[in-house]
Amino acid sequence: MTAVLSEEIIVALIGLGGSGLGSLMGILVSSKLTQYRLDKLEAKVDKHNQVIERTYKLEGEVTELQHDVRDLKQQKG
Structure with missing residues (x-):
């Protein structure tokens, strides 16, 4: 019985x-x-952050262009 118990323990340890x-x-x-x-x-x-940064920069440039157009209209009129 001791040998069987030892084999069971060995199998359990391997498992x-x-x-x-x-x-x-x-x-x-x-x-x-x-x-x-x-x-x-x-x-x-x-990649997303780069797009956001480029968009922010473009928005700034558009704002500047809008101001330039407004100033030109005021100078003309």
Whole structure:
């Protein structure tokens, strides 16, 4: 009975080790995927921020042009 119990314990420990290793590998793969997605999201946010900055600059330039047009109309009339 002692030999059977030892075999059961060994099998249980092997199963535990396999489960632990499988869980660890799953966590590592999930972590890499999450990091990849975060990197892609950061790239999209950077691109969006560049568009916002360009839009802000263009709005300023349009405002200046509107003032110039208004001034020209006042000088003419």
